[in-house]
Amino acid sequence: MDCGDEARRAAELLVNSSYSIAFTGAGVSTESGIPDFRGPNGLWRRFDPRMAGVEYFLGDPRGFWAFYSARFKSMLSAKPNAAHLALAELERMGLIKAVITQNVDGLHSAAGSARVIEVHGSSKSVRCSRCGARAPFVDALKSYEETGEPPRCSCGGIYRPDVVLFGEPVVRLGEALDEARRSDLALVVGSSLTVHPAAEIPLLVKEGGGSLLVINMEPTEYDDLADVVMNCPAGRALESVLRESRRIIDSRP
Ligand SMILES: [Zn+2]
Incomplete structure (x- = not known):
């Protein structure tokens, strides 16, 4: 799948959103060898x-x-990859307000993301x-x-x-849910959205009338609900979304 058209639609939704969050899972770190x-x-x-x-x-x-x-x-x-770096850049541009992650590898912070909520700890x-x-x-x-x-x-x-060890509850869930409630767009990257309760966070955004963008190599449970689905490697997909977002912003009068 060449995700070019999807990247343009994703970027348009992202640029026109007022409060977007990213929700990431293991797929964002596989290109870092994790x-x-x-x-x-x-x-x-x-x-x-x-x-x-x-x-x-x-x-x-x-x-x-x-x-x-x-x-x-x-x-x-492990070092951050193109996906982590693109998410950090989207935050610097003001297009993403927080990253909620199921990963424990610390690579979002290493890439420069400032607001990271690690629901499975570090x-x-x-x-x-x-x-x-x-x-x-x-x-x-x-x-x-x-x-x-x-x-x-x-x-x-x-x-x-x-x-968070097996048998323990996720952490910072209240904070993550608060972010979801105030968001009008959730960008899911590299999560099959099967590990609950964290996986309900993007759904909450959709239920609140927001947009749902999914970047994942395999289909997810929420693809039918998503506004844009990109079945592409996370790094390449996010670099395309970043490039298209810049183009839209630069072309504005
Ligand atoms: Zn002690």
């Missing part, structure tokens, strides 16, 4: 999701850290399971690799990832 955990070749097809569960962490912190550190170490070196930090103090994941990982023991806070509590 696996789609739930996709056909995803981590959770090869491992039991309970390995990243809160019960496993509480019951066997040593086993949990062995699994978690091995799977999440590679995320530290892999960039850990927090103490006793006192709640936060520390960089990279430091906790170093401690784990040096000692072979789960890293600990100065209070003695074991550090846990700052991501």
Whole structure:
């Protein structure tokens, strides 16, 4: 699918919206080499999701850290791709007010997006399971690799990832829902919109009379409701939307 015509329509809706939000999932980061955990070749097809569960962490912190550190170490070196960079540029242009993401890789912030709501938390930090103090994941990982023991806070509590573990509720949902309620356009990128409740955020925008744009390689549950659907790689699609948005703005008297 050459998404040129769709990009023009998406850009027109975006430029004419008054408060747009982006909602992103794993597909926005695959071009950065980060696996789609739930996709056909995803981590959770090869491992039991309970390995990243809160019960496993509480019951066997040593086993949990062995699994978690091995799977999440590679995320530290990942770099933002064209999709992250285009979303950050759309925010600087005032066309996107916030990015709500299901990803934990921190790549939206790394790309320069200022308002990022990470509803599944962040892999960039850990927090103490006793006192709640936060520390960089990279430091906790170093401690784990040096000692072979789960890293600990100065209070003695074991550090846990700052991501939402299986069995835990999403975070910052109220904030994300507030953004959705005030938005008149939701730009969904790289999410199949199946992981609830976060996936209901774009639907809320549509139900409130706003527009829904979907950029995803595969069909999503909400394609029938969407105003524009682009089944293209996220980077290429967003670069086209960015280019068309600039063209529309520049051509205005
Ligand atoms: Zn502590």
